[in-house]
Amino acid sequence: MTTLSLVHAVRPPEAGANVDGVKPPLLILMHGVGSNEHAMAQLAPAFDPRFVVVSVRSPLTLGLNAFGWFHVSFTAAGPVIVAEEAEAGWTLLAQFIDEAVSAYDVDPTRVFLAGFSQGGIMALATLLTAPEKVAGAVMMSGRLLPEVLPHTAAGDALRDKPALIVHGTGDEKLDIHLARWAREQLAQFPLALTYRELPMAHAITEDSLAVATTWLASSLDAAHSTAHSRTQP
Template identity: 40%
Template structure:
């Protein structure tokens, strides 16, 4: 499979400009989708934020991309660790490169992920917490190698706020994945809110409203 060595993105400027540069939401889609999937959704959440909706680097089909390959087995999902780490590094570099952007504030970055995009958001948040101010994590999980490397509260000086959302009827990544992530967040000392919904593996209008309220209350 072909893998891109640089992340491509749709950029949507903030609808409401304040003094100085705009805070920014970086949207990360799920497996099999592309950068168009979350662009409009992310830009509708809070007019103060600019949006970068990223395309995952692994090409798996026409207009279809992934952050890493994964197989769903009876024992649970089995992922390609090397590809996941490569994508994490590309995401890290993308955020660092925002320092040179004329309109967005690289010190005020929030990650918005769905499914595999949530996995990548959490991977970066746990390993590079100083790079992000917040994470909206929808319908995902934390990779085992990431959760195993998390150190107890008190060892990092800055951690992002996290909004963890999950459907109780999710049959792709069942609810216990989100519950395990909540335990990892607690162990690491992150401030987080965890909410479940009468939903499957999806983003619902109720989730959208809750994300908007959380952004306004916390940023």
């Protein structure tokens, strides 16, 4: 395993999945708070075989084999976070993207992020704050941090960037109103947003994973077509 700023596990692309001479795309997976990279690494085989899939461990140690991007308390008024840790987290993730692009020799124009819960929060935050590094992002059972909004990139930098929100109507940890609020807030940006509600709790289910993998494959096809068109005379 290559030593980068975040501990991670790697699933290489399937042999022959990518055209010879074309650098493969990269998918970075991020786990929820209190978990670790192995939780997402076990899902890596479900994703498009063209991807180099990198499952990262969050930087903060919360307990034995338990990690997070920022500390959070769940109160009656909603989640309360350590904002400085969150900002440091999305800054670190943007840095890690550059490291992984170099280490695994992937296409820097086809880097996708996907995460569950706090991992999804960071995927969306990084898309909004460093869109030049991210081709698209998936947030599964996460939320849009209000603390991110003052740091979002200028409008044109986000134009047509694909983003997917998948959330359970029965989510007991992050209520569905948080996903709906995120959808409302993101409407002010020129993103290509896809929003899906599913009858599930705070979890990754077979159905929600299928939504994410299908969306990523479609977004990857679109990114490949765009890149290919730019190379034509």
